[in-house]
Amino acid sequence: MGVLERSQPTLSLIECLCWCLVLIGGAHSQLTHPTEVNALRNIKGSLTDPYRNLRNWNRGDPCTSEWTGVFCYYITPSDGYLHLRELSLLNMNISGSLSPQLGQLSHLEILDFMWNNVTGSIPKEIGRITTLKLLLLNGNQLTGSLPDEIGFLPNLDRIQIDQNKISGSIPTSFANLSNIKHFHMNNNSLSGQIPPQLSRLPKLVHLLLHNNNLSGYLPPELSEMPSLQILYIFTLVIP
Template sequence: MLNLSYNILTTLEQFPGKNLHVLDIQSNLLQGPILSTCLNPQIPNPPQFLKLFLISENKLTGNIPSLICNWSSLIVLDLSRNSLSGTIPECLGNFSDSLKFMNLQMNNFYGKIPDTFMYDNQLRNLFLNDNQLEGSLPRSLANCSSLEVINLGNNKLTDAFPHWLASLTRLQVLILQFNGLHGSMPNSIASCNFSALRIIDLSRNELTGPLPTKLFQNLRAMRDVPEETYTGSKFFWTGRDSFSYDEDPTYVNVTTKRSELKLVKTWAIFTAMDFSNNLFCGHIPEELGELISLQALNLSHNNFTGPIPPSYGNLVALESLDLSSNKLGGRIPSQLTNMTFLEVLDLSENDLVGPIPNGKQFDTFENDSYSGNLGLCSFPLSKQCDNQEGPKPPGPMFVTHEGTSAIPFIWKVAMMGYGCGVVLGLSIGYIVFTTRRPWWIVRKIERDWQKNVTKWIRRNGKRKN
């Protein structure tokens, strides 16, 4: 094993032996073609036992030498993040029965991807993203039954959605963003599995038509609660015939929370779906609400119509939801407040109406989450809803009549009560003195009346004298 990584080497003057198993010279300043910089062309069959060849993050140029195809014991090939160009040799699809990791990303390769992947090979991770590759996706990828990660994003590929990849039962990450994929996703895709898929990115293509609803019913890895364990490929040399890789040299980029997130290792416990910037139409499927482990969902910049399904409130693990720039209508379902982990919400540029739900995470979102929806109202917008005005404080109860001044209702009630009391008192008095019953009341009243009358006569008599 020879590890010269993270130095400032500009060339490797002599290839270090035929029996070398691991050569790690990544993150240096190596320049020029691989053949003259790192390999000794005078050795006809350099290291037959080389298993890991890591030369990423340098300044290498030129083509991939066909000499590499002689390394039949190779497990990891990492030529990423250089300035290599030319076409990818056809032999890279079948030169090694043991190759598990191929990383050619972020170079200048062009032409077609070799369609020479042999049946039942050991390839687990394939990174060809950020090049200038064109043409169709090679159908021989379906032979790679151990594939876990496919990243072909940021190329010039033109093809329909590769539903035939559903036969790869271990596939966890599928990134095809920023290509020329076109056409609709046919209903026949419903028979596809994709049961292990955790990250799917089809953004910035030209895919059309409605989303096939049964596709989401088959995404079992997104429906189950994720386990916080890393199950991806790990390799490094620990002995004569034993390999383990403690630090994954790869990462995948996903767009979430309005920014690009680099996932190193953690892609195996992260779930995301990005179908943004396409031409999809129709209603967004309710079945998406069954993917309870989904953490990022982006359906923005399409032509989706109809309401937001209330079932999205079941996405309790969701941290980022972007449905902006569609033609969605109706009200925002109050069930969305159940998404207590939601950090970023973008519903802007739609036709949503009615009050914005409040409570929990929805109390933290600002105006830009809802801009471009003229029918929305209530917090955090300044526009208030007519049917959401709070109850007015009780004022004095007035009864108004045409042509008369307002009479306080409370005084009218008092006057009615007073009048009723007078009438009731006079009625009782009349009955008592007419029937002379009960006698003790009559007698008491007569005695008091006679006494008062006598006092009045005496008082008046004294005044006259």
């Protein structure tokens, strides 16, 4: 009878599990946060994309597979995941509506749906994206009113909602936007009084409100705004 050869040592079950955890922990640093991946899928589900510009949104990971219009931070924060910095779907002939799941893109700085055919209202959930700097929705078919929640975005620099069909009044909460420089809200159906509270905005440069249904007087306080350069209204209706 021959001598039995000693078998090579094998990893225990616990050691295997530990290695798997290490590998998973290292791998997820190169993946988009699952909440944001799920949000993107819901966002796409609310849109109609006749030219299939978003066809690669079913392939791989949003950040590492370079999904169309998706731009990410490639330095991972403490949670170890990649996060969206910009969602830019400019001029893609997209229709449908804006999903409330946009509010789950919690690290977003730029949201750009300019020059499409998107309908429906602006989701109030956008007001959860406290990192947002640019909200660019002009040149669509959006309706409904402006959400009060947008007025509590501390880093917002620019709102472009011009050339839509948005109605209702300008929220007084917009007076909280201490970093805003540009309000482009012309060519809509906004009504009511221009809030005098907007005069509290220290950095506002452009206030474009023409071609709406605004009424009442022009608040004299606006003349005291330190940074205002362009105030364009000209269709104010005095009741």
